[in-house]
Amino acid sequence: MPIRLSKRMDTVAPSATKAMTARARALKAQGRDIIALTQGEPDFDTPAPIGKAGMAAIAEGRTRYTAVPGIPELRQAIADQIGRDHGLARTTDEVIVCSGAKQVIANALLATLDTDDEVIVPAPCWVTYPEVVKLAGGTPMIVDCTDSPTFKLTAEALETAITSRTRWLILNTPSNPTGAVYTARELAAFADVLREHEHVAVLTDEIYAELVYPPARFASLAAIAPDLSPRILIVGGVSKAHAMTGWRIGWGAGPADLVKAMATLQGQTTSHASSIAQYAALQAVSGDQGHLADFRATLRKRRDLLCERIGAMPGLSCRVPDGAFYVLVDCTGLLGRRTVQGTELGTDIDIAMWLLEQFDLAVVPGSSFLAPGHLRLSYAVSTDDLEHACNRLQAACDALMREAA
Numbered sequence: 001m002p003i004r005l006s007k008r009m010d011t012v013a014p015s016a017t018k019a020m021t022a023r024a025r026a027l028k029a030q031g032r033d034i035i036a037l038t039q040g041e042p043d044f045d046t047p048a049p050i051g052k053a054g055m056a057a058i059a060e061g062r063t064r065y066t067a068v069p070g071i072p073e074l075r076q077a078i079a080d081q082i083g084r085d086h087g088l089a090r091t092t093d094e095v096i097v098c099s100g101a102k103q104v105i106a107n108a109l110l111a112t113l114d115t116d117d118e119v120i121v122p123a124p125c126w127v128t129y130p131e132v133v134k135l136a137g138g139t140p141m142i143v144d145c146t147d148s149p150t151f152k153l154t155a156e157a158l159e160t161a162i163t164s165r166t167r168w169l170i171l172n173t174p175s176n177p178t179g180a181v182y183t184a185r186e187l188a189a190f191a192d193v194l195r196e197h198e199h200v201a202v203l204t205d206e207i208y209a210e211l212v213y214p215p216a217r218f219a220s221l222a223a224i225a226p227d228l229s230p231r232i233l234i235v236g237g238v239s240k241a242h243a244m245t246g247w248r249i250g251w252g253a254g255p256a257d258l259v260k261a262m263a264t265l266q267g268q269t270t271s272h273a274s275s276i277a278q279y280a281a282l283q284a285v286s287g288d289q290g291h292l293a294d295f296r297a298t299l300r301k302r303r304d305l306l307c308e309r310i311g312a313m314p315g316l317s318c319r320v321p322d323g324a325f326y327v328l329v330d331c332t333g334l335l336g337r338r339t340v341q342g343t344e345l346g347t348d349i350d351i352a353m354w355l356l357e358q359f360d361l362a363v364v365p366g367s368s369f370l371a372p373g374h375l376r377l378s379y380a381v382s383t384d385d386l387e388h389a390c391n392r393l394q395a396a397c398d399a400l401m402r403e404a405a
């Protein structure tokens with residue numbers, strides 16, 4: 001008899017980005033020269049001083065259990081960073097360190113949602129939000145922003161989406177998958193709406209905060225509306241900006257009661273993030289951060305290269321995103337076309353599969369992010385790979401146009 005799975009598992013879908021990456025890996029293992037623009041992580045190595053801090057933690061025996069919400073030095077360094085960047089005084093009691101930002105979000109939603117509680121998720125959105133809301137017993141209320149050229153939520157749409165059952169609004173800036181960055185003015189308009197609805201808390205996922213390309217500027221709701229900070233949970237981490245995805249360190253900074261509940265939950269599940277990784281993250285947060293400017297400059301060049309090339313491809317179009325390392329490409333111009341093999345490309349999923357199977361190029365279908373008719377391309381790959389990927393995409397578009405002629 002197979003082991004029976006819980007009903008809970010019926011509601012949760014596996015990560016689509018991971019599924020596409022896995023398929024690309026499987027084809028690579030068969031010897032195919034696949035280029036993957038699927039990954040949500042930079043191709044940079046973790047900066048050496050950060051790695052050294054991790055190694056020092058091992059050498060010095062700092063390898064035992066730590067406090068559940070994290071080592072005090074790291075919580076203090078995170079509180080200090082929030083003080084600097086957001087102008088908000090947070091104490092260590094208001095900070096929890098988890099095994100990645102993903103666990104922060106899961107802890108927060110599991111600690112606060114009851115059946116029928118609603119969470120507003122503007123879409124396109126990161127695949128995990130609706131799934132974790134469902135896992136926690138809540139209902140994701142998707143606000144479709146795909147028609148807006150910037151893919152952003154508006155204050156009017158927020159006002160309309162709020163009901164008496166709304167518990168959270170999830171804001172992600174810069175956004176995965178769109179790269180959109182909310183301006184201070186847009187956030188101020190959200191704050192005006194939220195002031196009228198005291199029962200709504202805000203989870204503001206700022207994992208890509210350091211990856212904003214001027215003239216765009218990062219802005220945070222908590223900084224713009226400090227009066228709302230008792231109901232804001234800032235989610236951050238080292239994964240993306242410090243090239244530390246595998247270290248698994250993220251944090252939540254919010255009201256002490258919420259942080260305490262999240263720690264209670266974490267104490268009964270994973271206990272705490274790796275002690276070694278916490279010391280490495282301490283170096284990332286409080287040590288020299290010169291690498292951030294280098295990473296940003298490199299990513300920006302790749303963004304410009306990718307957007308310029310896409311602009312010249314028949315059937316595809318995109319806006320130049322202000323942050324993160326993704327471009328959400330409109331591929332509706334390719335829908336309904338026939339491939340050389342005679343298949344009709346009816347959806348973005350068909351297009352993504354065709355690109356992978358016929359052109360050895362892996363991208364993620366926009367449907368995975370509730371953005372059908374789009375493809376998400378990550379430019380966190382080497383410039384060489386990015387150029388080859390663009391050549392393949394161009395060849396694919398040209399081939400479709402030839403078929404149509």
Ligand SMILES: Cc1ncc(COP(=O)(O)O)c(C=O)c1O
Nearest residue numbers: 040100101102126176237239250
């Ligand atoms: C918007 C967003 N939030 C959170 C995460 C998770 O970050 P971590 O690796 O720290 O769990 C990701 C990773 O893809 C993301 O894109």
